[in-house]
Amino acid sequence: MKKEQVVNCQFSVWYPIFKKHTIKSVILPLPQNVIEYLLDDGTLVVSGSDHNTQPTHSENSDLNAEEDIQWSDDETTTTVTAPEFPEFTSKVLEAINALGGRVFPKLNWSAPRDANWIALNSSLQCHSLSDIFLLFKSSDFITHDLTQPFIQCSDQDSPDPAINYELVLRKWSELIPGGEYRCFVKENKLIAISQRDYTQYYPHVLKQEKPICQDVLEFFHQHVQYNFPDEDFVFDVYRDSLGRVWLIDLNPFGEVTDSLLFTWEELVSSGEIADQQEGPAFRCTTSEVTVQPSPCLSYRIPRDFVDLSTGEDAYKLIDFLKLKKSQQEDSEEEEEEEEESAPQ
Numbered sequence: 460m461k462k463e464q465v466v467n468c469q470f471s472v473w474y475p476i477f478k479k480h481t482i483k484s485v486i487l488p489l490p491q492n493v494i495e496y497l498l499d500d501g502t503l504v505v506s507g508s509d510h511n512t513q514p515t516h517s518e519n520s521d522l523n524a525e526e527d528i529q530w531s532d533d534e535t536t537t538t539v540t541a542p543e544f545p546e547f548t549s550k551v552l553e554a555i556n557a558l559g560g561r562v563f564p565k566l567n568w569s570a571p572r573d574a575n576w577i578a579l580n581s582s583l584q585c586h587s588l589s590d591i592f593l594l595f596k597s598s599d600f601i602t603h604d605l606t607q608p609f610i611q612c613s614d615q616d617s618p619d620p621a622i623n624y625e626l627v628l629r630k631w632s633e634l635i636p637g638g639e640y641r642c643f644v645k646e647n648k649l650i651a652i653s654q655r656d657y658t659q660y661y662p663h664v665l666k667q668e669k670p671i672c673q674d675v676l677e678f679f680h681q682h683v684q685y686n687f688p689d690e691d692f693v694f695d696v697y698r699d700s701l702g703r704v705w706l707i708d709l710n711p712f713g714e715v716t717d718s719l720l721f722t723w724e725e726l727v728s729s730g731e732i733a734d735q736q737e738g739p740a741f742r743c744t745t746s747e748v749t750v751q752p753s754p755c756l757s758y759r760i761p762r763d764f765v766d767l768s769t770g771e772d773a774y775k776l777i778d779f780l781k782l783k784k785s786q787q788e789d790s791e792e793e794e795e796e797e798e799e800s801a802p803q
């Protein structure tokens with residue numbers, strides 16, 4: 460995989476080409492001070508006009524300045540200055556409104572899929588810039604985009620291409636995970652299709668292998684093949700209940716992209732898996748036995764615990780404790796219910 464291939468898979472490169480076949484989205488340039496804020500391990504909360512960012516420390520009435528919040532213990536006084544991005548905030552809110560009020564956020568390549576555990580709704584659905592910041596600041600995938608997008612490229616000696624960072628807001632869409640597939644294209648041929656959520660067994664996917672392959676192949680021939688600047692790439696699709704296929708994402712053909720139910724060895728030496736007469740190889744999870752833990756589970760013990768334990772990131776700590784409290788209450792309720800129904 461070359462740096463150029465990574466450059467071509469940026470959202471702002473492929474979105475204009477495939478606009479008609481994907482989810483409606485808005486691309487906003489990410490200002491330098493916002494990039495710095497995202498990379499900074501300090502404060503989380505954003506002040507200003509963003510409707511969801513009321514400070515959560517109402518018990519302490521002298522903490523009334525949103526931008527300059529102070530609290531102290533016996534020895535030290537820490538001042539946290541919540542950053543303000545008024546212009547950017549209003550652009551983001553405008554875009555969120557234009558997309559129906561609920562969005563799925565990404566950077567140039569990645570969504571913060573590893574961070575959804577921290578959101579109070581355990582979802583990537585965002586309504587405000589502070590929702591987006593909470594996810595982005597907690598995500599290693601986002602940090603990867605910002606700090607080392609070319610890390611696995613083979614042409615390490617060539618200079619890194621300049622990147623203009625962008626916030627991508629996509630209209631929130633309820634995608635049924637069983638309808639998502641990853642498609643591997645080598646030399647402009649669709650060689651393999653994998654169920655994207657391979658951790659689950661979906662009986663209907665197994666049963667519908669033929670129509671799925673047919674619909675995806677037709678979509679590829681009609682709309683994707685020869686339209687992308689590279690001849691090797693990976694595209695993700697969603698096939699809805701009517702058999703219509705939508706483009707979800709484009710990814711580089713290489714190790715940075717999860718090969719799901721294939722291996723990169725197989726994909727690179729594609730002769731082994733694809734017989735061009737018969738069309739692409741198709742793989743899905745075929746029984747409960749093979750169900751695997753979700754790959755993002757390992758991200759649930761995140762670096763942010765360092766912030767939380769040192770108390771440096773006070774708002775993240777507050778959000779986290781609130782979340783824990785509500786989870787505890789839920790499980791206490793469940794236990795009570797269980798006790799009530801348990802045989803004496």
Ligand SMILES: Nc1ncnc2c1ncn2[C@@H]1O[C@H](COP(=O)(O)OP(=O)(O)O)[C@@H](O)[C@H]1O
Binds near residue numbers: 562631632
């Ligand atoms: N607009 C959207 N609304 C809701 N969920 C989405 C949306 N776009 C993508 N998703 C979900 O998020 C997952 C990851 O999205 P994707 O754009 O491929 O990010 P990444 O490249 O970081 O994996 C998809 O598999 C899909 O389940």
Ligand SMILES: [Mg+2]
Binds near residue numbers: 568708709710
């Ligand atoms: Mg992707």
